[in-house]
Amino acid sequence: xxxxxxxxxxxxxxxxxxxxxxxxxxLNHDAMYWYRQDPGQGLRLIYYSQIVNDFQKGDIAExxxxxxxxxxxxxxxxTSAQKNPTAFYLCASSIWxxxxxxxxxxxxxxxxxxxx
Amino acid sequence: xxxxxxxxxxDCAEGRAANLPCNHSTISGNExxxxxxxxxxxxxxxxxxxxKNNETNEMASLIITEDRKSSTLILxxxxxxxxxxxxxxxxxxxxxxxIFGAGTRLFVKA
Numbered sequence: 001x002x003x004x005x006x007x008x009x010x011x012x013x014x015x016x017x018x019x020x021x022x023x024x025x026x027l028n029h030d031a032m033y034w035y036r037q038d039p040g041q042g043l044r045l046i047y048y049s050q051i052v053n054d055f056q057k058g059d060i061a062e063x064x065x066x067x068x069x070x071x072x073x074x075x076x077x078x079t080s081a082q083k084n085p086t087a088f089y090l091c092a093s094s095i096w097x098x099x100x101x102x103x104x105x106x107x108x109x110x111x112x113x114x115x116x
Numbered sequence: 117x118x119x120x121x122x123x124x125x126x127d128c129a130e131g132r133a134a135n136l137p138c139n140h141s142t143i144s145g146n147e148x149x150x151x152x153x154x155x156x157x158x159x160x161x162x163x164x165x166x167x168k169n170n171e172t173n174e175m176a177s178l179i180i181t182e183d184r185k186s187s188t189l190i191l192x193x194x195x196x197x198x199x200x201x202x203x204x205x206x207x208x209x210x211x212x213x214x215i216f217g218a219g220t221r222l223f224v225k226a
Contacts, residue, residue, distance in 0.1 A: 004159075033214070035216070041218060042203065042216045042217050042218040042219055043160070043203075043216035044216075045213065045214075045215065048213060058213075059215075088157070090159050090160075092159070102148075102165060103207070103214075104162040104165075105152070105160070105162065105214055106162075107158075107159025107160050107161070108159055109158060109159055110157065110158070110159055112157075
């Protein structure tokens with residue numbers, strides 16, 4: 001079945017360590033996104049990518065990095081520079097928005113990161 | 117992207133219609149209204165979207181006012197499984213950057 005796979009589902013990290021969250025999609029979507037969600041809050045955009053080898057910062061990119069070497073993959077690295085990394089991280093994908101009426105985001109199940 | 121305003125929470129009795137309001141008074145002419153919902157600890161799910169006409173699908177109905185400054189998502193017969201956070205979003209038809217607000221937490225009660 002087509003969809004988005006995020007891994008790991010739960011992750012624990014010590015302060016000062018970098019950690020990489022995986023996001024893979026087999027929907028043949030051009031665009032991919034990373035969001036962060038804190039308890040009781042909405043989603044905040046970290047990074048997004050319209051096409052392979054290109055990505056843009058969202059609203060809260062500091063302390064995070066991404067790569068887009070393949071169309072189906074968009075990993076997110078939470079670096080030690082991120083002050084409060086404990087959160088729920090959601091990856092999404094969509095068709096390219098330009099000129100399209102409907103641009104539906106498809107989300108993965110999320111990765112819950114806890115910094116000890 | 118236009119900003120949206122939603123009540124933080126609402127209650128609804130099971131089997132009754134749930135009417136979730138959204139204010140988007142600064143919406144521009146090329147921006148669509150989208151609704152998503154998020155069940156606890158899962159990724160958000162698309163529900164419906166519209167530009168200026170009312171829309172209906174198997175999940176819900178979307179009513180957009182004539183001046184497009186507000187809209188209402190209607191779940192015609194709410195069930196306990198509809199308990200979730202509902203997000204109202206506006207975005208350009210050609211754009212792809214989607215900004216989520218805090219949403220409305222809907223509690224459906226038996």
